[in-house]
Amino acid sequence: MIKKLLCTGVMCLCLGGSGVAQQNAADAPASKQDVERYLQVMHSREMMTKMVDSMSKPMHEMIHQQYLKDQDKLPPDFEARMNKKMDEMLKGFPWDDLMDSMIPVYQKHFTKGDIDALVTFYGTPTGQKLLRELPEIAAESMQQMMPLLQKNIESMNKGLKEDIAAMIKEGQSKTDTSNPQKNN
Numbered sequence: 131m132i133k134k135l136l137c138t139g140v141m142c143l144c145l146g147g148s149g150v151a152q153q154n155a156a157d158a159p160a161s162k163q164d165v166e167r168y169l170q171v172m173h174s175r176e177m178m179t180k181m182v183d184s185m186s187k188p189m190h191e192m193i194h195q196q197y198l199k200d201q202d203k204l205p206p207d208f209e210a211r212m213n214k215k216m217d218e219m220l221k222g223f224p225w226d227d228l229m230d231s232m233i234p235v236y237q238k239h240f241t242k243g244d245i246d247a248l249v250t251f252y253g254t255p256t257g258q259k260l261l262r263e264l265p266e267i268a269a270e271s272m273q274q275m276m277p278l279l280q281k282n283i284e285s286m287n288k289g290l291k292e293d294i295a296a297m298i299k300e301g302q303s304k305t306d307t308s309n310p311q312k313n314n
Contacts, residue, residue: 156243
């Protein structure tokens with residue numbers, strides 16, 4: 131009887147241990163190869179290129195608006211020169227290095243099991259549709275957000291300039307009151 135209980139206990143430990151070992155494989159941190167596989171199924175490099183191309187349209191519009199706002203102060207070829215410069219900067223940006231720098235971040239936040247699940251999802255027709263549509267969604271979102279961003283950035287800049295001017299004035303007042311010779 132004790133022998134049977136002992137055998138049963140040993141069997142439970144062995145089976146339980148193999149279950150833990152299988153579970154731990156999925157819970158292991160994602161490897162560099164896991165993340166690269168995920169980025170590949172997502173077509174990350176192609177998507178990055180498309181997103182940059184899509185983002186350039188609203189950026190060109192922003193340059194156009196700046197030109198219209200200040201055209202009396204700007205040279206006639208301002209828009210063409212700025213658009214060319216911006217496009218060159220975007221094309222010359224080290225996108226591959228940027229993608230490679232993200233791998234450790236994904237490794238930190240995702241397990242092998244997480245990456246496997248993501249690869250499975252993005253391998254489905256719905257996942258692939260999401261990937262195809264995402265650049266256009268991002269571009270349209272950027273286009274919708276740009277006026278709000280510009281308005282709020284202008285407001286923030288104005289507020290910061292006013293705060294700085296007030297602090298400078300405050301600093302000068304303190305200097306004037308602490309230096310009585312200056313008041314004479």
